[in-house]
Amino acid sequence: xxxxxxxxxxxxxxxxxxxxxxxxxxxxxxxxxxxxxxxxxxxxxxxxxxxxxxxxxxxxxxxxxxxxxxxxxxxxxxxxxxxxxxxxxxxxxxxxxxxxxxxxxxxxxxxxxxxx
Amino acid sequence: xxxxxxxxxxxxxxxxxxxxxxxxxxxxxxxxxxxxxxxxxxxxxxxxxxxxxxxxxxxxxxxxxxxxxxxxxxxxxxxxxxxxxxxxxxxxxxxxxxxxxxxxxxxx
Numbered sequence: 687x688x689x690x691x692x693x694x695x696x697x698x699x700x701x702x703x704x705x706x707x708x709x710x711x712x713x714x715x716x717x718x719x720x721x722x723x724x725x726x727x728x729x730x731x732x733x734x735x736x737x738x739x740x741x742x743x744x745x746x747x748x749x750x751x752x753x754x755x756x757x758x759x760x761x762x763x764x765x766x767x768x769x770x771x772x773x774x775x776x777x778x779x780x781x782x783x784x785x786x787x788x789x790x791x792x793x794x795x796x797x798x799x800x801x802x
Numbered sequence: 803x804x805x806x807x808x809x810x811x812x813x814x815x816x817x818x819x820x821x822x823x824x825x826x827x828x829x830x831x832x833x834x835x836x837x838x839x840x841x842x843x844x845x846x847x848x849x850x851x852x853x854x855x856x857x858x859x860x861x862x863x864x865x866x867x868x869x870x871x872x873x874x875x876x877x878x879x880x881x882x883x884x885x886x887x888x889x890x891x892x893x894x895x896x897x898x899x900x901x902x903x904x905x906x907x908x909x910x
Contacts, residue, residue, distance in 0.1 A: 728901055
């Protein structure tokens with residue numbers, strides 16, 4: 687089945703130690719997103735890629751970076767994780783259809799990040 | 803300000819009872835609204851979108867621009883409807899704002 691895969695499902699890192707979360711997709715979708723979801727809160731968009739074009743949300747901290755080496759893969763790098771960065775990180779994809787970009791997002795299972 | 807509000811964190815109903823999950827939005831433009839659902843141990847997935855005007859799994863949602871609401875309704879809840887429901891507002895530029903979610907628990 688075509689899908690969005692996130693690895694690892696659970697990640698533990700130490701305060702200040704860089705960490706990378708990965709996302710891959712077999713849907714061949716143009717757009718890939720990263721969301722941060724803290725406990726009992728809404729998923730919050732960090733950034734997205736439309737093909738190779740990177741779009742950062744204005745309130746995304748500089749500590750968060752992303753890379754998309756090809757259509758299938760997208761990475762979330764947290765350069766110096768703080769305790770406040772502990773959250774579920776969700777990757778999603780979408781594919782604009784015939785100029786209509788109000789289309790469905792397909793989500794991965796998420797990576798739960800713990801910062802010690 | 804662009805915002806999606808789901809006032810109930812938890813909604814508990816008996817099987818067969820009607821259910822309504824509330825969603826209110828704040829947006830100056832023409833809203834594009836969605837409901838996403840997350841069943842236990844599954845990923846977040848689209849349930850329905852207002853432009854489709856469709857009924858999915860017995861759920862419907864009507865956009866009320868006067869009340870800035872997009873409530874999700876089902877006349878007879880089933881146990882398998884128990885899940886986390888998120889209302890979402892597309893604001894353009896590939897940005898979607900999600901509400902904090904409502905957990906629906908359908909009791910036997």
